[in-house]
Amino acid sequence: MDKPKKSVRRKTSGVTIDEVAALAGVSPMTVSRAINQGKVRDDTRERVMRAVQALGYTPNLAASTLAAAQHTRIALIYTNPSGAYLRELLVGLLRGASNAAIQLVIHYWDNLDPVAERRAARALAGRVDGVILPPPLCESPVAVTELVQAGIPVVAIASGHLRDDVSCVRIDDFHAGKEMAEHLIQHGHTRIGFIRGRNDLSASARRYDGFATALHEAGLEVEPSLVQEGDYTYRSGLEAAEKLLSQPQPPTAIFASNDDMAAAAISVAHRQGLDVPRDLSVVGFDDTSAATTVWPELTTLHQPIAAMADAAIDILLRTIRQRTDDSRVLTDHVLPHRLVMRDSVAHPPKR
Incomplete structure (x- = not known):
């Protein structure tokens, strides 16, 4: 056998x-x-x-x-004052980094002067394959110039316009601002206060331009006293709202350029004994967690921050894998925005 x-x-x-x-x-x-x-x-x-x-x-x-994905290092550099915005951004970045199996490194540049910012950008360029710049660094001439000259692919998130030096992921801030202003006008508001964002960001200017265009098309004047400066922080929203509501003829609605400042406006209204929205309508921008942690919950413009971060990683990976020494392809990726109606808008009170 x-x-x-x-x-x-x-x-x-x-x-x-x-x-x-x-x-x-x-x-x-x-x-x-x-x-x-x-x-x-x-x-x-x-x-x-x-x-x-x-x-x-x-x-x-x-x-x-x-292995190639695991050895790809993408850096996020942030100095955004809005914690709610940053949380949404990190959700998208962490999800995108996990799906692509890449390394995500996070750098915080806190109030660096141009010399320190240039030095930090040069040091970072030698350690990463790509960089994501959210606002306000998305429009920093020093950071962008240093990284581009070093040959590092850069994606700017939430820049207000198409750029000729880096790729962009953004929404149409002009039409978003116009749509929100039209929503207030349709509710009968003719005295609308506006709290601007940072004056060094094109997205802030585009939102204001959309707001002003909606008023002009409705036959309304933009009163300078009803436009106050802010810088996307809650504290700046408090100061701006106090100036608006202390006027002899205060506005019947306030449009703030982000949810943090809109939440501050609601706080000032409550402190002055005003009911929102019966006495004062308030709207924001971004649709971050701040919009649903105040009472009443904010009507706001949804900016898909997490999806924008996810798209930024995808653009960077394609650029890194396809780039050659003699060509550079830039992408301008515009995502749709959406008006989110909640409980902070009503018809103006009868005077």
Whole structure:
């Protein structure tokens, strides 16, 4: 009776990435970057490819794709004063980074002067493959110039217009501001206060332009006393709302350029014994968590912040993987906004 044959497990004789690294005199991570068109010096890439050819190394495509993603470092640089906005942004970034299996690094630049900002940008450029700039840094000439000159792909989030130096992910701030103003006018408001955002951001200017256009089209004048400056912080919203509501003829509605300042306006109204929305309508912008943590909940303009962050990662990854030394493709990705109606708007009171 023949004995059953034993199964034989053959040993593989494939070349490993460690052997390629040893022959080329570099680290396995550098080998992975070189093979997957990552960021390495030209002479290093040539040395790695000679080692690959000499050893007959065949990379595992699935593993190399994953490795390339894991070795891709995307930086978020923020100095946004709105905690609610930042939370929405991080949700999208963390989701996008997890789905793409990339490394996300976060840097906080707190009130850096131009010299310090230039130094920080130069240092960062040598450590990452791409950068995401939310407001207000999305329009910092120092940061953008340094990163672009270093050859680092940059995506600006929520810039108010198409740029010719970096890719953008944004909404149409002009039409969003116009739509919100028209919503108040349709409710019968003719004296509408406006709290502006930061004056160094184009998105702030575009929202105001949309507001002013809606008033002009309705035959209403923009009264300078009904337009107050803010900087997207809750405190600036308090100060602006107090100025608006202390006038001899106060507005019957306030349109704030973000939800934090709108929430502050509601607080000032309550402090003065006004009922929102019976005595005063208040609307915001962004649709962050601040819009639903005040009473009454805010009517606001939904800006898809998390989706914008997700799109920014996608644009950066495509740029990093497809870029060549002699070409640079910029993307202007405009996402739809949406008017969210809640409980903070009513018809103006009868005088």
